Every structure is written in C-alpha cells, then in structure tokens.
Amino acid sequence: MDGLIAYLRDHAVGDLVPWSCQVDGARMFGRTLSEIEEAILEQGFMPARYQRNRQTISTAGQLKLFQSSVAVIGCGGLGGYVIEELARLGVGRIVAIDPDIFEEHNLNRQLLTTTATLGRPKVSAAAERVGLINPAVNLVPLQVAFGAANGADLLRDVTVVVDALDSIPVRLELAETCDALGIPLVHGAIGGWYGHVATQFPGEQSIQKIYGAWKEGKGVEQRLGNPSFTPAVVASLQVAEVAKIILGEGEPLRRRKLAIDLLSMEFHDISLS
Amino acid sequence: MRITVKLFASFRNGRFSVEEREYPVGTTIGQVADSIALPHSEIGVMMVNSRHAKIDRELHEGDILAIFPLLGGG
Numbered sequence: 001m002d003g004l005i006a007y008l009r010d011h012a013v014g015d016l017v018p019w020s021c022q023v024d025g026a027r028m029f030g031r032t033l034s035e036i037e038e039a040i041l042e043q044g045f046m047p048a049r050y051q052r053n054r055q056t057i058s059t060a061g062q063l064k065l066f067q068s069s070v071a072v073i074g075c076g077g078l079g080g081y082v083i084e085e086l087a088r089l090g091v092g093r094i095v096a097i098d099p100d101i102f103e104e105h106n107l108n109r110q111l112l113t114t115t116a117t118l119g120r121p122k123v124s125a126a127a128e129r130v131g132l133i134n135p136a137v138n139l140v141p142l143q144v145a146f147g148a149a150n151g152a153d154l155l156r157d158v159t160v161v162v163d164a165l166d167s168i169p170v171r172l173e174l175a176e177t178c179d180a181l182g183i184p185l186v187h188g189a190i191g192g193w194y195g196h197v198a199t200q201f202p203g204e205q206s207i208q209k210i211y212g213a214w215k216e217g218k219g220v221e222q223r224l225g226n227p228s229f230t231p232a233v234v235a236s237l238q239v240a241e242v243a244k245i246i247l248g249e250g251e252p253l254r255r256r257k258l259a260i261d262l263l264s265m266e267f268h269d270i271s272l273s
Numbered sequence: 274m275r276i277t278v279k280l281f282a283s284f285r286n287g288r289f290s291v292e293e294r295e296y297p298v299g300t301t302i303g304q305v306a307d308s309i310a311l312p313h314s315e316i317g318v319m320m321v322n323s324r325h326a327k328i329d330r331e332l333h334e335g336d337i338l339a340i341f342p343l344l345g346g347g
Contacts, residue, residue, distance in 0.1 A: 166346055168343070196341075211343070261281065271320075
C-alpha cells in the first residue's frame with residue numbers, strides 16, 4: 001500500500017491522478033481499477049476524470065459516491081440514462097436489474113439500445129456501456145424480474161434504489177420492499193410529454209399515495225407512448241436526487257411529487273402530506 | 274357550489290387547464306371527473322386545496338380541486 005501511495009503522490013498532477021496512471025498503477029501493484037480509484041480518493045487525490053465535478057462535489061463527496069451502491073430497477077427509457085449518469089458521476093457500484101432484451105421499438109428513446117444491441121439483454125448492454133465509460137465502476141447485471149419474492153435478495157448492500165420500472169404493481173412491490181429494508185427510493189415515471197419524480201424514505205409511503213387510485217393496468221403512457229426527451233429529463237432529476245441522498249446535501253423531494261409537463265413547460269411541486 | 278377545477282398534463286387535451294365550475298352540494302371528486310369525461314382508471318394524484326385526496330371525497334364551496342393523470346411508464 002505504501003508503494004501505491006508513493007506512486008500516486010509521484011504521478012498526481014496537483015491533486016489529480018490521470019487515468020493512464022490509474023491503469024498503470026493497477027497493473028504494477030496487482031490491484032483492480034476499482035481498488036486504485038478508491039485508494040486515490042482515500043488519499044485525498046481526485047481521479048482526473050472527476051475534475052469537472054468540482055466545486056459541486058468535494059473529494060470527500062466523490063469518495064462517498066464511489067463507496068455507494070445504487071440499484072436501478074429497469075434498464076429501459078429511464079434506466080439507461082440513470083445508469084449512464086450514475087457511472088459518470090462516479091457511483092462505485094451499480095446493480096442493474098431487468099429481465100428484458102432490446103427490441104426495435106426501444107430505439108426511439110432508450111440510451112442503451114443501438115442497432116447492435118437489438119435482441120441482447122438490457123443489463124448486458126448496461127455492463128458494456130459502463131465498462132467503456134469507467135471500468136473502475138462495478139456494474140452488476142442481473143437479468144431477472146424484480147418482485148416482492150426476490151426483492152430483499154436483489155437489494156442486499158444497496159445504498160439507494162432508483163425506480164425505472166414500467167409497471168405500477170411492480171413499483172408498489174418495490175416501494176414496500178425498500179420500506180421494509182430501510183432503503184431510500186427515488187421514483188420516476190413518464191408518459192408522452194409528462195413525467196414525475198418523488199423520493200421516498202422509509203415510512204413515508206409516497207409511492208403508495210401517488211398510486212393510491214390505481215386499480216389495474218398501465219397509466220396514460222399506454223396511449224401517449226414515450227418520446228426521446230421525457231426519459232432523459234426525468235432520469236436526470238432522479239440522478240440528482242440520488243446524488244443528494246448519498247452526499248447528504250440539499251433538499252430531496254421527500255413527501256412531495258414534482259410533476260413535469262414538457263408541453264406547457266410547467267413544473268409543479270405537489271405535497272403528498 | 275363553485276369549485277375551481279385544475280387539470281394537468283394530458284387531462285388538459287380537449288378540456289381546459291383551469292375552470293370555475295358549478296356543482297350540486299355534496300358532489301365528489303369522482304362525480305367531477307365524470308362531468309368532464311375523465312376515466313377513473315386514468316386518474317393518478319388528486320388534491321383538494323393542495324392536500325392529497327381520494328376519489329370519493331366530497332367537495333365544498335370554494336374548493337380548489339387538482340387532478341393529475343396516472344403515469345406509469347419508464
């Protein structure tokens with residue numbers, strides 16, 4: 001470890017450690033890229049890739065993000081953007097959960113779909129993409145459907161959960177599972193020009209309130225579809241919520257729902273109390 | 274009684290954003306929804322005077338009712 005620390009000190013430019021040194025350090029000291037990234041941050045240095053995160057995120061905050069584990073349930077419209085942004089933000093472990101493969105009708109909006117990934121599992125495409133962005137980030141691909149029965153198992157050691165599902169009943173199961181496990185949940189949903197975001201801490205029952213009137217079936221997205229821009233907006237708001245929860249900064253959307261109307265360009269902050 | 278009805282997102286299409294409307298005393302949120310052809314199965318969050326409410330809630334003179342559609346896509 002002393003040799004590694006000396007190596008980092010010698011090769012840091014100011015307090016920044018370039019990616020090439022991270023790669024060489026991993027090879028020279030027989031460590032994984034992930035271990036080197038953590039060591040850099042623990043020594044108060046910053047991997048150079050994160051230099052534009054400052055002054056928004058401190059080195060200590062960057063270490064918190066790296067030591068966090070975020071589960072993304074659903075790797076479609078919302079999930080693709082969420083995973084991309086979490087990886088670039090520097091979250092160290094991302095658990096991607098989705099049973100599906102990419103189909104042609106996903107191409108209009110789902111970031112991880114390309115003509116090359118059609119027919120392939122969504123979680124495999126997520127792992128590949130994160131590997132290209134930052135191999136130090138550990139993406140755990142789980143090609144399974146989330147449910148109440150396997151939920152506790154899938155969410156083991158997870159810091160925050162992101163709801164990027166497309167099913168209301170599964171969302172309700174996810175909300176109950178997170179509640180029982182004591183994990184904060186960042187909920188997002190979309191349809192057409194519209195979306196909403198809410199953050200639920202254990203005991204707050206926000207998702208149960210949002211869907212309190214639901215009896216069966218899907219929401220208005222079934223008629224309206226989902227264009228390219230709505231998932232990007234809602235996913236970005238969800239990742240901002242995740243960042244605030246992990247960093248312990250700002251005011252998450254607790255007991256509130258942010259309703260988004262991109263057609264009228266109106267944002268409404270709704271109390272769920 | 275006069276109720277201010279505020280509609281959001283896709284519920285505005287072919288209807289209105291906000292309207293003051295006259296209803297008999299004792300009218301519920303569900304009956305207001307019926308009066309403007311909002312299918313109950315598409316209703317998400319409902320608020321009366323900025324407080325969360327359920328579909329069988331009876332309204333009172335001067336209430337402000339807000340109705341959001343059910344959104345479930347991801």
